[in-house]
Amino acid sequence: xxxxxxxxxxLSLAACFAVGCSQGxxxxxxxxxxxxAAEEPKxxxxxxxxxxxxxxxxxxxxxxxxxxxxKSWPLFRGGSLANGVAPGxxxxxxxxxxxxxVEKGAFxxxxxxxxxxxxxxDLDGKVxxxxxxxxxKQWEYKVEDFGGFxxxxxxxxxxxxxxxxxxxxxxxxxxxxxxKWAFAAEAEIDASANFFQDKVIVGSQDANLYCLEAATxxxxxxxxxxxxxxCSPTIVEDRAFVAGCDSEFHIIDLVKGxxxxxxxxxxxxxVTPAVHDQYVYFGTESGSFFCVDWKNAKVEWTFQExxxxxxxxxxxAISDGLVIVGARSRKxxxxxxxxxEIKWTxxxxxxxxxxxxxxxxxxxxxGTDGRLYELDxxxxxxxxxxxxxxxxxxxxxxxxxxxxxxxxxxxxxxxGKK
Numbered sequence: 313x314x315x316x317x318x319x320x321x322x323l324s325l326a327a328c329f330a331v332g333c334s335q336g337x338x339x340x341x342x343x344x345x346x347x348x349a350a351e352e353p354k355x356x357x358x359x360x361x362x363x364x365x366x367x368x369x370x371x372x373x374x375x376x377x378x379x380x381x382x383k384s385w386p387l388f389r390g391g392s393l394a395n396g397v398a399p400g401x402x403x404x405x406x407x408x409x410x411x412x413x414v415e416k417g418a419f420x421x422x423x424x425x426x427x428x429x430x431x432x433x434d435l436d437g438k439v440x441x442x443x444x445x446x447x448x449k450q451w452e453y454k455v456e457d458f459g460g461f462x463x464x465x466x467x468x469x470x471x472x473x474x475x476x477x478x479x480x481x482x483x484x485x486x487x488x489x490x491x492k493w494a495f496a497a498e499a500e501i502d503a504s505a506n507f508f509q510d511k512v513i514v515g516s517q518d519a520n521l522y523c524l525e526a527a528t529x530x531x532x533x534x535x536x537x538x539x540x541x542x543c544s545p546t547i548v549e550d551r552a553f554v555a556g557c558d559s560e561f562h563i564i565d566l567v568k569g570x571x572x573x574x575x576x577x578x579x580x581x582x583v584t585p586a587v588h589d590q591y592v593y594f595g596t597e598s599g600s601f602f603c604v605d606w607k608n609a610k611v612e613w614t615f616q617e618x619x620x621x622x623x624x625x626x627x628x629a630i631s632d633g634l635v636i637v638g639a640r641s642r643k644x645x646x647x648x649x650x651x652x653e654i655k656w657t658x659x660x661x662x663x664x665x666x667x668x669x670x671x672x673x674x675x676x677x678x679g680t681d682g683r684l685y686e687l688d689x690x691x692x693x694x695x696x697x698x699x700x701x702x703x704x705x706x707x708x709x710x711x712x713x714x715x716x717x718x719x720x721x722x723x724x725x726x727x728g729k730k
Contacts, residue, residue, distance in 0.1 A: 374509045377547065378468055385425040385709040388464040388504035389627055389667065392547045393587045396629030396636075398671045398710035403729035406686070406696065406715065410447030410726050412440070417722025421464040422504075422667075424472070425711040426486065430726070431472050432718055433461025439474060439482075440724075441489060444712055447726060451489035455480070464504040464544075464706070466512070468526070473512055475501025481514055481522075483529060493529035497522065503544040503584060506552070508566045513552055515541030521554055523569055533569030537562060542582030543627075546592070553585045553606065555594045561585070561604055573609035577602055584627040584667075586635070588649065593635050595624020601637065601645075603652060613652040617641075627667040627707075629675070631689065638664025638677055644685075646692055656692030660685060667707040671715075678704025678717055684725075700725065 380390035382400030389396045418435040425431075429450060430442045437460045441450040459478035466473045467486060475481040479497040484490065499517035506513050512526040517540040523532040539558035546553040551572065552564040557580040563572045579598035586593045591612060595601040599621025603612040626638035634655060635647045644658040662681025669676050674695065675687040680703040686696040702721025709716045714728035 375469070375507065378466075378507050380711070382713075383711055384427070384467075385423070385711045386467045387424065387506060388422050388466070388544050388707070389584060389586065389629075390669070390709075392506055394544065394546045394584050394627065395586050395588060395631075396627065396667060396669050396707075397631050398669055400671070400710060400713060402671050402674070402710065402713060402715060402727075405729070406698070406727040407730050408698070408725060409714065409728045409730065412442055412447045412449070412724040414438070414440075414722040418720045419718035419722065419724065420462045420705045420720065421718070422707040423709040423716045423718065423724070424465045424467045424504075425709050425716060426467045428712065429486070430709070430716050430724070431465045431467060431474075431486070432716075432724060433463065433465060433474050433476075434722070435460040435462060435477075437461070437476070439465065439472065439484065439489070441472075441486070442724065444714060444716075444726065447724070453482075453484055453489040453491070455482075463501050466505040466507070468507055468512075471526070473505045473514070473526075475503075475505070475514055475516070477501075479516060479518065481505075481524070481529075483512075483526070495522070495524055495529045495531070499540070502542045502582065506545045506547045508547055508550070508552070511566075513545045513547065513566070515543065515545055515554060517542065519556075519558075521545060521552065521564060523566065535564055535569050535571065539580065540582075543594075544584040546585045546587055548587055548606070551606070553587070553592055555581045555583055555585050555596075557582065559596075561592070561594075561602070563606055563609060575604050575609055575611060577611075578614075581624070583624055586628040586630050588630045591649070593628045593630060593637075593649070595626070595628070595637060595639070597623045599623055599639070599641075601628075601635075601647070601652070603635075603649070615645075615647055615652040615654075617643075617645075617654075622663075625665040626677075629668045629670045631670040634689065636668045636670065636675055636689070638666060638668060638679075640665065642679075644668065644675070644677060644687065644692065646689075658685070658687055658692040658694065662703065666704045666717075669708040669710055669715075671710055676708045676710075676715060678707065678719075680704065682719065684708070684717055698725075698727070 459476040622640035666678035
């Protein structure tokens, strides 16, 4: 198996980073499309009297939450709530439709799927746009130096947003792959961005959560915690949820960029919190799994199978009263969402760092053993598996009645019905 160039390292209680950031770094020199055309000088118009009863000015619509649909999977866990549930369907029997291979490549991220195109970043420094119909490459974007992409892309309004291991956050045109703008954080960006109104929200190992104007990359605010941020921010209404390497679960006001509350957890984590109603679900490096009531900022329940439990690096999926999550113990758990009681357990042949996706009564998840598993949601019994030969750290993305997943050997797979 090929060793990843930027594989996920053990989280630690490192000291808080005292860092700043660069605002709206203009990288137009890297791409002529990023250069704004100069405005033509305008001749002042003659003044005219204001109307007696002027019509009210038009107010631009504020974008709402971004959700997965039958046709799209725009974020790492599908939508803003990060619940890992695909609204669409998949054929009863999955068949391999195509594969896209990058020589000496490696993928750790999850694809985003919008308008019949799958977008994914490679650890060797390229972002690819692939046709969902054929797997043909539509375009690729290459960073100028070593930087690679462990993070998953986020797609909205014709733009692809993705951060790299050098701490740069890029906005690319979804149709052409041309750079629109880039922003510089001070350390690696591991996870997908999310969106609030017309802003894009992303965290970094520099311990900051950044709020940027999606159109320009201009910094609106940044909020620092006491250690790295490795998760994607989960967004509910005007709140962002961050489970941090500082062993705290943070609730952040997205309008003000300030902390509303925090809940102490038992160890660091890089897991993206999943939300259902007023409850948030995530695991930690100590092998504990938490349910937090975010409205009251308190722990509702915790789960830990035994004192020797291994870390959770998988983000949970939530469906029909079940919280389904993988662990480094090689197990996939289904827990009762209200109590944390085990409903079923599936034992794989390798660690489960991939995050499960629920499609109807089926659960799909990848393992480091190179297998993509299909499990029965009610019982946990294995229905089907596909073996790639290389491990899966990235997670499935589901749209257009197809499933896309990439392995750490540099291959993107698409399954559906022939």
